[in-house]
Amino acid sequence: MRTRHDPDLIRQHLAERESENLTFAQLTERTGIPLHVYRHRIIQDKRNSNHEESGAAGSSAFVEVVPSSNESDPSFSGIEIHLADDLQIHLAKDFDTATLQRLLQIVRC
Numbered sequence: 001m002r003t004r005h006d007p008d009l010i011r012q013h014l015a016e017r018e019s020e021n022l023t024f025a026q027l028t029e030r031t032g033i034p035l036h037v038y039r040h041r042i043i044q045d046k047r048n049s050n051h052e053e054s055g056a057a058g059s060s061a062f063v064e065v066v067p068s069s070n071e072s073d074p075s076f077s078g079i080e081i082h083l084a085d086d087l088q089i090h091l092a093k094d095f096d097t098a099t100l101q102r103l104l105q106i107v108r109c
Contacts, residue, residue: 005033010041081107 010033017027028035078093089107091099
């Protein structure tokens with residue numbers, strides 16, 4: 001049976017590691033907690049932080065797609081995706097399946 005470690009205690013250990021300039025080997029030796037527990041906490045906290053920064057905290061990972069009411073506008077795109085660092089991807093409204101597949105390979109849902 002796996003031992004569950006208190007996330008707050010793991011965060012406290014990680015903060016001590018940074019403040020004392022410890023290696024992960026020194027930290028695991030000091031606490032007896034395996035390295036994978038610390039890695040898991042770092043990854044989870046980073047994911048949660050990114051999720052909250054995107055404004056989607058507490059909501060699902062999916063965003064509703066609503067058709068534009070102004071489809072007569074020639075600049076209307078079929079799909080518009082906003083990524084980090086103000087990067088945007090626009091697909092014309094007449095995109096095909098191959099284009100969508102290439103986009104999804106790049107963006108990774």
